[in-house]
Amino acid sequence: MTIKRRKLLICRSTGCNSLDAAAVHDELVKQLKERKLVDVEIKKTGCRGFCEAGPSILVQPDDVLYVHIKPKDVTEIVEKHLMNNEVVPHLVYMDPQTEGFVPKMDEIQFFHKQKKITLEHCGLIDPENIDEYIDLGGYEQFEKCVKESKNYEVIYDIKSSRLRGRGGAGFPTGLKWELCAKEVGDVKYVVCNGDEGDPGAFMDRTLLESDPHSVIEGMCIGAYAIGATQGFIYLRAEYKLAIRRFDIAIKQARMKGFLGKNIFGTGFNFDIQLKKGAGAFVCGEETALMASIEGKRGNPRPRPPFPAQSGLWGKPTNINNVKTWATIPHIFSMGAKEYSNIGTDDASGTVILALTGKINNSGLVEIPMGTTIRDVVFDIGGGIPNGKKFKAIQIGGPSGGCIPANYLDTLMDYKTLTELGAIMGSGGVIVLDEDTCMVDLAHYFITFTQRESCGKCAPCRVGTLKMLDILTKFKKGKAVMEDIDRLKHLAEIVKKTSLCGLGQTAPNPVLTTIRYFRHEYEAHVNGKCSALVCKDLIQYEVIPTKCIGCGLCAKNCPVNAITGEPKQAHLINPQECIRCGLCIVQCPSQAIRKINATQQGGM
Amino acid sequence: MGYKTLITIADITNTEEKMAIEQILKNYHNENGNIISILQDIQDHYNFLPSYVLNLISRELKIPLSKIYSVATFYTQFSFNEKGKHIITVCDGTACHVKGGPLLRDYISTQLGIHPGETTEDKLFSLEEVSCLGCCAIAPVMIIDDKIHGSLTVRKVNKILNTVKKSEAAEEGSQ
Ligand SMILES: Cc1cc2nc3c(=O)[nH]c(=O)nc-3n(C[C@H](O)[C@H](O)[C@H](O)COP(=O)(O)O)c2cc1C
Ligand code: FES
Numbered sequence: 111m112t113i114k115r116r117k118l119l120i121c122r123s124t125g126c127n128s129l130d131a132a133a134v135h136d137e138l139v140k141q142l143k144e145r146k147l148v149d150v151e152i153k154k155t156g157c158r159g160f161c162e163a164g165p166s167i168l169v170q171p172d173d174v175l176y177v178h179i180k181p182k183d184v185t186e187i188v189e190k191h192l193m194n195n196e197v198v199p200h201l202v203y204m205d206p207q208t209e210g211f212v213p214k215m216d217e218i219q220f221f222h223k224q225k226k227i228t229l230e231h232c233g234l235i236d237p238e239n240i241d242e243y244i245d246l247g248g249y250e251q252f253e254k255c256v257k258e259s260k261n262y263e264v265i266y267d268i269k270s271s272r273l274r275g276r277g278g279a280g281f282p283t284g285l286k287w288e289l290c291a292k293e294v295g296d297v298k299y300v301v302c303n304g305d306e307g308d309p310g311a312f313m314d315r316t317l318l319e320s321d322p323h324s325v326i327e328g329m330c331i332g333a334y335a336i337g338a339t340q341g342f343i344y345l346r347a348e349y350k351l352a353i354r355r356f357d358i359a360i361k362q363a364r365m366k367g368f369l370g371k372n373i374f375g376t377g378f379n380f381d382i383q384l385k386k387g388a389g390a391f392v393c394g395e396e397t398a399l400m401a402s403i404e405g406k407r408g409n410p411r412p413r414p415p416f417p418a419q420s421g422l423w424g425k426p427t428n429i430n431n432v433k434t435w436a437t438i439p440h441i442f443s444m445g446a447k448e449y450s451n452i453g454t455d456d457a458s459g460t461v462i463l464a465l466t467g468k469i470n471n472s473g474l475v476e477i478p479m480g481t482t483i484r485d486v487v488f489d490i491g492g493g494i495p496n497g498k499k500f501k502a503i504q505i506g507g508p509s510g511g512c513i514p515a516n517y518l519d520t521l522m523d524y525k526t527l528t529e530l531g532a533i534m535g536s537g538g539v540i541v542l543d544e545d546t547c548m549v550d551l552a553h554y555f556i557t558f559t560q561r562e563s564c565g566k567c568a569p570c571r572v573g574t575l576k577m578l579d580i581l582t583k584f585k586k587g588k589a590v591m592e593d594i595d596r597l598k599h600l601a602e603i604v605k606k607t608s609l610c611g612l613g614q615t616a617p618n619p620v621l622t623t624i625r626y627f628r629h630e631y632e633a634h635v636n637g638k639c640s641a642l643v644c645k646d647l648i649q650y651e652v653i654p655t656k657c658i659g660c661g662l663c664a665k666n667c668p669v670n671a672i673t674g675e676p677k678q679a680h681l682i683n684p685q686e687c688i689r690c691g692l693c694i695v696q697c698p699s700q701a702i703r704k705i706n707a708t709q710q711g712g713m
Numbered sequence: 714m715g716y717k718t719l720i721t722i723a724d725i726t727n728t729e730e731k732m733a734i735e736q737i738l739k740n741y742h743n744e745n746g747n748i749i750s751i752l753q754d755i756q757d758h759y760n761f762l763p764s765y766v767l768n769l770i771s772r773e774l775k776i777p778l779s780k781i782y783s784v785a786t787f788y789t790q791f792s793f794n795e796k797g798k799h800i801i802t803v804c805d806g807t808a809c810h811v812k813g814g815p816l817l818r819d820y821i822s823t824q825l826g827i828h829p830g831e832t833t834e835d836k837l838f839s840l841e842e843v844s845c846l847g848c849c850a851i852a853p854v855m856i857i858d859d860k861i862h863g864s865l866t867v868r869k870v871n872k873i874l875n876t877v878k879k880s881e882a883a884e885e886g887s888q
Contacts, residue, residue, distance in 0.1 A: 124847065124848055124861060125848055125850050125851050125863070127861070128848060128851060128854070128860075128861035128862060128863045129851065129863060129864075161850030161851060162850060164851075306847065307844075307845075308845070309805075309806030309807045309808070309809075309810075309844040309845035309849075310806050310807035310808045310845060310849050311845070311847070311849070312845075312847040312848065312849055312850070315847040346847070347753065347790055348843065348846055348847065349847060350859070385749075385750070386749075386750065386753055388749055388752075388753060388788035388789075388790040388791065389788050389789040389790035389843075390787065390788050390789060391844070402749065404746055405745060405746040405747060405748040405749050405784070406784065407783055407784055407787040408787060408788070464849060464850070465850075466807075466808035466849040466850055466852060467807075467808055467811050467812070467852075468811065468812075472808075472849070472850040472851075472852075473850050474850070504807065507807070538807070538849075540807050540808055540811065540849075542811060546811050551811075554807070554810055555807075558844055564787075668823045690816065690819050690820065690823070691816050692816075692820060692867060695866065695867045695868070696867075
């Protein structure tokens, strides 16, 4: 019997690597060698987005996806699937609703409603091998543009695709390019913004780790359209794997002649240099980013002048986000009109979301603009774990806002999200359930922006600090009702008067939580945190009927706040307790619970 | 090494150290605009920014020391204190935050007896906190010695810490 030539695609992105994909990979290599299965190819790929199910192996051409693979599972896959053509049912994805096994990747609900354009290659090609990208038509669009189109034709195409920037503000990309192309200058620059400072976002990292060449090709096309000869990519220092892979990709592209001098023999010169960020959220803001590339403190400056007029070293500069650049080659290969037909009137094409938090299927998803929040959370995301109730999504990171459950049927695009007080931002979606305290969340975000404020303008530097003070009062149960409006008033001032986007958007998490969850602020004034999160308003107690007196909690309590005789119900002293929650984790019989503190002010 | 203002590359007696610094400066063509990259590589080498090296860089590149400090203090990546042998970075990004990241941070904090930003007295552990490591799908997340650990629970953290401590004890014993 001849077995059709199979490929095993194993994800080696940061997510799966941390779940020990390397051990699975090694085991696969070893077993194929031992059994002399020379016909099977193992391929190291980037991320397919389904991080929840990692480490995962995709068997092609069967299109069968094995999930949560451990080294010990490899034997079964090799013996049954590769040698006997039988799918191993218990290693494929199980639909939690039907409890049926779903072997085919496309039929898994997580993938079903997605539309992969920008992420098309992710998880299917080896990001460290340029030939795989070329085999799928890579760099063809760049060649076509340079050889067959005038620069204004390229810009016209991007304009008619109606693509909007995916880095936050959603500025029309074609228009941005046009403005920069029109500027006269001996030198022009293009910049790829890969700072991805929003906590809860990993779209850019995944793209750079999984398909770096699409970003490079996009930048090449953009540089040609604008007339730039030098490109920069500004990448977060924390993204070690992305940095490594992008560096490899640049070198390979140079070797193939896609970067460098006289590209395709047309006289067009362009090259890209990689710059590592050094850990400052504000450096994602374009003027701060440029200062940082120049080797200065990452202080933002007022615009105008815009980067197109005066950017890096005073030269015309065009900055786009990683996802924006990566989408460019796909627009040309599918056709600008075709791309613009996807989505809504407000926004064309697809959007990439990082879906995390209290959700069953966390990972990276790509959906047409205008998909409802419900589809994202419940169909693709598979709903909320442990039977908990959905409370809200937080979208747009520290510049974004919370959208509560009664807006589940909202279509997601730039306009509607902004109307609701949030922003699309770069696409980080954090799903919140009933156990999330909205006051704590607002406090969390303001702590973040307050720390990241560069300090140049007073509204942001002082305003965020004052907002944090008020929020801390709420968390401690020391706030009064008037503080809610005081906080709102302050937030509005900071929003209106800050110098850069950081301060102008920092109040959004506060304003949306007050708008949709005012009752939670009121409850905190009354000393209650209904999600039982704010430490000063809760206490821990032992349920005597459930306690088996094993003493594990007492042994592990860092402050010796728990007492009790062996085999007797134990007792927690609320005065000593620091509410670290360790005892709950240790308890084998779920006998410890959190309750609202009996006295106001708690400890 | 004590504080000494007039220091040049020639003053460095350790040849390995000398070569490393020379190489870093060469990699970036002694260019002022690359100061952040240079500082990053210096920090990679020493795991912090020793003041005498900043002094030296200032002289070699002819950049005022104040300017170097103005850049270095702006970015959270840079540290002016020597860090421990094992660096533990706990994520307090949004995804990790709602999935119990702060609980893990507090746990590690009590176990090691240090707060984020501090180093244990035996210089074995440093604890750091960052906002998002970009692995939010497997939150909560921490990194020990460049290895990422995801989907953490207190139990898992305990196991990981114990493994590191044990290997340290074994090393101690074998010496
Ligand atoms: C505080 C702040 C942080 C930002 N962070 C990022 C970021 O991490 N990545 C990004 O692409 N854009 C970020 N932006 C938006 C950029 O300033 C810029 O608008 C964007 O890179 C333009 O790309 P686009 O047109 O492709 O969206 C940030 C803006 C602000 C105000
Ligand atoms: S929030 Fe922790 S890794 Fe992103």
